[in-house]
Structures are given as structure tokens and as C-alpha cells.
Amino acid sequence: MNLPPHQVQLTEDGRLKHFLTTEGLSKALLTEILDTADSFISTQERAVKKVPLLRGKTVVNLFFENSTRTRSTFELAAKRLSADILNLDISKSATSKGETLMDTLWNLEAMYSDMFVVRHADSGAAHFIAEHVTPNVAIINAGDGRHAHPTQAMLDMLTIRRHKDSIEGKVVAIVGDILHSRVARSQIHALRTLGAAEVRVIGPGTLLPNDIEALGAKPFYRMEDGLKDCDVVIMLRLQKERMQNALLPSEGEFFKLYGLTEQKLALAKPDAIVMHPGPINRGVEIESAVADGHQSVILNQVSYGIAVRMAVMAMAMSGQQQPTALSEEA
């Protein structure tokens, strides 16, 4: 790879043309994504939820890894922008017949696709594809390995902004398996850029990356310390497969130490909000009383996710257009 992702994803004049990572993007650009998403929330409250922005464009959901929520919200976002969308579950299709990644892509390009939404188990997959697709095809990263999940991070930023007015000055705690979490990494970059006062990560030592302080987050090993005076608590899903690798004792043990209960939540500020990227494991990382409680904004996150994905898709598509002199038009 020749260029770092934050350069590959921008046009020469600094507009978004792919969306691969929140790392290295300016505060102005992240704010533009949030502002545009805000406008899309209002169009979705109408009886007619579609806008004609991407009419005639073809978006391909290219999921090499399973996902229900992310795939379906991308699908809805594309449809509400009036694009045509094709869902490809690659884990069950061509690659299992021996076709290489590039062959799959070239075939899809030959179908005149305008945008690929990519999820892949390998870190850097979306970046690789962005560097190899033909010009004028936009790539949106829907999660790559442990690296990044930028649309999830931006919908979380939008959630904080809409429920806490602003991200600036807020104390945010991210709890759980930070080590394997692309969501946490993308969140930390976005929170730092958007001016959060403090980003904390809470989890057992085996699930916190060594370089966490270099990313700008403060590690805590006990909920009792890390949750104190937080404005926002973000719970991560515990991936059960991690337990087989002896990184974790047991579900019960994890819940006792790091599960979010009403009692532990009481340590945060009284008006703190509780977030979770879903799907939630009730009784593993979060108790039902908290997940369904008045401080939970977990279902709001899902609605905002569609608006954020609409914003990012519209902006990246816009960045793929050949720049022409902007004419005044009345």
C-alpha cells in the first residue's frame, strides 16, 4: 500500500471520496458528517423517507464477514438515497469457489457499480480495495478486522451530540474487549478529534492493547474507578469466541467484574447515557434493567446509524464526481 488510509480517502481539495477510517480526519470534516446526518434524520421522519440524491447509482454491499445490523442499515441508507443496492454474501459465494478478491471486484465493476460497502475479517481490506478499484468507485469501510469501523464510530458521535449537546468536554468510558475491537479504535480517534475531555477504556489487562495510551485513551482495570463521573458509558459486545483463548475466565466472572449493572452505573454522572453497538448480550456485558432503562440510548443509535450511513454515502459519492466550477443557480 502506497498511501496511508486518511490520504486515500480524501480528494485533493480535502473532501471525502472513500470512508475507511476516522483516524487522521479533521474536526471540520467529522463535524460535516454529523451535520449532514442531522439533516437526514429529519428527512426520515417524513411519510416519504427517500430523497433522490443517489438515484441511478448502484451500491454493492460486499460482506465477507457476517453482519445483520450493519448490512441492513447500509441497505436502508442506500435505498433512502434512492440508490439500487445489491447484497452479496461473499462468505457463502464466489470466494469459496476459489475466485480471488480482485477477480470478484473486477466482476462487480463490470456491472457498473458506483460504490462498495465492504466488511472483511482482515485489517486493511477496505483500504486495499480502495487503492485497487477503478476511479469513480467509492469504498465505504463497514468494518475491517481489528482496524476500524468508522460508520459505527460516527453514529456513536452523533448519538452523544444529540443526547449530550456536544462531544467537547465530555468524559467517555469504553468498556470491555478493547483489544479486539475495531469499534473502540475508531471511537477513540473520533472522540479525540472532536474534543472529548477524557477517553477512558475499562477492561481486564488481557483485553486492553499495550499502546492504548499512545492512542490517547486512559486505561482502567476496575469499573469502580473508570466509571466515576463519566458522561457517556459505551459497552462493547463480548465476543464469546475470545473465551476459548483463555483471555477471559468465564461469562459469569466477566459480568461480575465488568458487566454494567444499575449499581455500577450509579458511579457515573446521574445524567450519563449508556450506549452499545449491538447486538447486546443480556447478562454478559449489560443487565436488562440498564439496557432497557431510561439512560439507555441503544435503540436511538440504530436510527442514527441509518442517517450517518446516508451522510457518508452521499458525501463519498459527491467526492467521486469530477470537480467542476460551482455555478450559481437560481
Next chain:
Amino acid sequence: MSLPAALQDCEHTCQELGNRLKALLDEQHIHNPLIIGIRTGGVWVAERLQQQLQLDEAIGVLDISFYRDDFTRHGLHPQVKGSQLPDSIEDRHIILVDDVVMSGRTIRAAMNELFDYGRPASIKLVCLLDIGRRELPIQPDLCGAELELSDGQLVKLSGPQPLTLSLA
């Protein structure tokens, strides 16, 4: 080229436009119109018309960024602010207000957007200034003044206080 007299005092032109609009609505027995301004200049003119007609209801605001027909050429406007319309425009008589009407493409986009909110009873188009150069079969019902510009010349409304037109 300088601006014609009617446009040197925009406030006065708006007032006159308001009087003519009132007469038109009376003549057609329209009693409870909804005034909708197109961002940004149209909103300023719409606010003045709403005050003059002494309507209780706040004006609606239309941001046509998601409906433009030049998206594939120019992309998304970086400062999209969104539209603010009442819950329903179903069966309402709408006064659509813009500052300057030229090609008619903005009005086409605005009408498309309005129909995604509901089915209005009627739409009237009111503008401060008509500078011709029409590319679509769209004509204002009322306009403050008409002006012919030389090639490449454009006109810009600044506001909201004071409301002034300038040539560029």
C-alpha cells in the same frame, strides 16, 4: 449597470410584494396560506411576507440540497442545514418564496421536495427578482422586479438585516 430603482430598496419591494400577494389571496379566497422560503435568501423574503400578512403560523424552510439535479456534476453542498416544515402540508395552499428566479431548476427541486412531504392544495411562486434565462417552463405568480443581466453577470442578495441586492 446599476440596479433599477425598485431593487435599491428591497424592504420597500418586499412590502409592495406583500400587498400584491394579499390582494391575490383575497381574490382567490385563500385564507390560511403556508409560506415556505427556500434557503437562504428566500427565507429572508418569506419572513417579511409572513409578517406583513400577519400570519400566526411560522414560515416553513426548504433546503433543496438533497433534491438538486446537478449532484452528479457538483456533488453535495457542504453546508446542508435541512428543511423545517410543519407536520403536514396536505391540502394546504402554499406560497413558495425565493429571492431570485433564474433557470427554474431550484423551483423544480423545491416542488419535488414538497411533494415528498404531502399533497398541497396549490402552490404559488413568489420571488423578489426575476432575471430570466429560464431553462424550465416555470413562471412566478408574483415578482418584485424583473431585470435583464448581461452575460456572466450575477446578482446576490445579502441579509437578513438589512436586505440588499448587489450585482457581481
